[in-house]
Amino acid sequence: MAAGCSAVKEASYWVAEGGRARCTLCPHGCLVADGRAGTCRVRRAEGGKLYAWGYGRVSSAHLDPVEKKPLHHFFPGRMIFSVGGWGCNFRCSFCQNWIISQQAPGAPAALSPEDIVSAASSDDSVGVAYTYNEPLVGFEFVRDCSALARRKGLKNVLVTNGYICPEPAAELLPLVDALNIDVKSMRESFYSTHCGGTIRPVLDFCVQAKAAGCHVEITNLVIPGLNDSDEEASSLAGWISSTLGPSTPLHLSAYHPQYEMNAPPTPPAVLERRRLRCLESLGHVYVGNVASPGGANTVCLKCGGTLVRRRGYAVDASGLNGGRCRACGSDSGIVVS
Numbered sequence: 001m002a003a004g005c006s007a008v009k010e011a012s013y014w015v016a017e018g019g020r021a022r023c024t025l026c027p028h029g030c031l032v033a034d035g036r037a038g039t040c041r042v043r044r045a046e047g048g049k050l051y052a053w054g055y056g057r058v059s060s061a062h063l064d065p066v067e068k069k070p071l072h073h074f075f076p077g078r079m080i081f082s083v084g085g086w087g088c089n090f091r092c093s094f095c096q097n098w099i100i101s102q103q104a105p106g107a108p109a110a111l112s113p114e115d116i117v118s119a120a121s122s123d124d125s126v127g128v129a130y131t132y133n134e135p136l137v138g139f140e141f142v143r144d145c146s147a148l149a150r151r152k153g154l155k156n157v158l159v160t161n162g163y164i165c166p167e168p169a170a171e172l173l174p175l176v177d178a179l180n181i182d183v184k185s186m187r188e189s190f191y192s193t194h195c196g197g198t199i200r201p202v203l204d205f206c207v208q209a210k211a212a213g214c215h216v217e218i219t220n221l222v223i224p225g226l227n228d229s230d231e232e233a234s235s236l237a238g239w240i241s242s243t244l245g246p247s248t249p250l251h252l253s254a255y256h257p258q259y260e261m262n263a264p265p266t267p268p269a270v271l272e273r274r275r276l277r278c279l280e281s282l283g284h285v286y287v288g289n290v291a292s293p294g295g296a297n298t299v300c301l302k303c304g305g306t307l308v309r310r311r312g313y314a315v316d317a318s319g320l321n322g323g324r325c326r327a328c329g330s331d332s333g334i335v336v337s
């Protein structure tokens, strides 16, 4: 892609406060002095104003399987043009993408929304996924790309930690078709100790996204000794079931040593045990980041037939007829158009 955008964008969602800029995009509410950036490293103050410093600065762009986001109930087997920027408003010690999430923008030239949408249109892509780093800290670019992609008939997908204030979320969500939201734990102490954030805004964002009519799937990275107890599994699955609905897909993802954490990877047996516990409350619980025979397949909740068979990123959706189970004809809830 050729770079097509050099403008420095003033940020949305900030107020002047005593000669500095108070960012109101996410719950951190950083008060940013001139020449400095907020916690996310990509929203920067100059001359008493706040700027979206990472606007259009893309760290990576790939055509990925939708399953890789992960989304299992949204266009199974299709590809999606996936872009990432820089920065994050969390500081997870186990971050699996820390090289881009824990850095200020490193790309020298900026791309425009037209560049992104044009690249997505020319591939066999269902749309654009904003992923790899935390997309919400690049709010303005994601919003502008999403608006253009929507006009071109493309879908928009967010892969996010869900840490955003309700007002900007309300502006963005009508442009978004599907989200995978990371719920890292059901304990406040986990978010404060390991992520540098708080849990309530994340859960509230999940509810807001669902209420906005978006397709929502949840990911939970399972880290041995930190968030892998049976109690936490039941608490997470119970909350998803009662708040977002029992057919909401949950992805249990294996942790691998990264960034500041060198504990051993999550054993597959831990994920399988957690999966069984979560299946007591939820219909669709998947295991990811490890080989798990059958653990990635989608099963009809009515007749038990296999709707979608997955082996790695090889996907066989022949159990579906449109969005319905080919065997019993019931609505699978899987988005296919």
Ligand code: SF4
Binding pocket: 023, 024, 025, 026, 027, 028, 029, 030, 037, 038, 039, 040, 041, 042, 043, 088, 089, 137
């Ligand atoms: S988006 Fe960034 S600058 Fe704004 S409040 Fe959150 S961490 Fe701070």
